[in-house]
Amino acid sequence: MFIDWAKRPKHPIPYAPGQYSPEPWLSHAASAYILGQKLEAILFAKYALSQFIQNCALIALSPWKSIEEKAPLQSPLARFSDHWVAWNTSLSGPGVNEYSGLKAANLATQVKASTRDPRILELEHWYSSCGDDINAKCEHDPIFLENEREKRRLERRPPPPEWGAEYEGTGDKSTVSSPSPLAKHKPSNSPFPPKTPRR
Numbered sequence: 001m002f003i004d005w006a007k008r009p010k011h012p013i014p015y016a017p018g019q020y021s022p023e024p025w026l027s028h029a030a031s032a033y034i035l036g037q038k039l040e041a042i043l044f045a046k047y048a049l050s051q052f053i054q055n056c057a058l059i060a061l062s063p064w065k066s067i068e069e070k071a072p073l074q075s076p077l078a079r080f081s082d083h084w085v086a087w088n089t090s091l092s093g094p095g096v097n098e099y100s101g102l103k104a105a106n107l108a109t110q111v112k113a114s115t116r117d118p119r120i121l122e123l124e125h126w127y128s129s130c131g132d133d134i135n136a137k138c139e140h141d142p143i144f145l146e147n148e149r150e151k152r153r154l155e156r157r158p159p160p161p162e163w164g165a166e167y168e169g170t171g172d173k174s175t176v177s178s179p180s181p182l183a184k185h186k187p188s189n190s191p192f193p194p195k196t197p198r199r
């Protein structure tokens with residue numbers, strides 16, 4: 001896989017819900033990532049991580065135990081794996097499941113209603129220290145960013161005009177098709193010079 005990628009290097013893939021890659025990426029992206037780290041092939045490892053994130057829900061042989069053993073602590077793959085295991089353990093509820101016995105399963109107690117599906121977070125999140133926090137409110141979270149944008153939009157919205165006094169000039173100029181009738185009364189538009197009283 002590394003040789004193939006090295007012949008024609010590719011950018012990491014953005015997460016697309018419900019889509020899965022053909023083999024070998026479907027099942028072997030985590031091993032490819034670990035190989036990339038060992039070879040210090042940073043771009044290859046990053047591509048492999050993006051493939052792993054895309055496909056992790058569909059891998060037949062559970063990769064999580066092996067990741068806990070092989071991926072260095074706080075490496076991007078370990079960060080993603082911890083978040084995924086905690087989130088899924090919390091969703092699975094009590095009882096034995098795929099994640100039972102994993103160290104990261106203990107993080108399930110930190111999962112909140114607002115904890116994200118880790119797949120939607122920007123890839124850079126796993127390369128940043130915020131990737132250690134499964135409840136990080138950071139620039140890598142598209143839902144958090146959208147909420148912040150909406151908050152700012154509501155704060156910026158001007159108060160409703162009083163008696164139309166402040167109406168002029170506050171509207172979007174692109175939607176104005178004819179000049180306001182009030183414009184006629186602007187003194188600067190007058191063709192006559194101001195009259196001065198005769199002595």
Ligand SMILES: [Zn+2]
Pocket residue numbers: 124125126128130131136138139140141
């Ligand atoms: Zn982040």
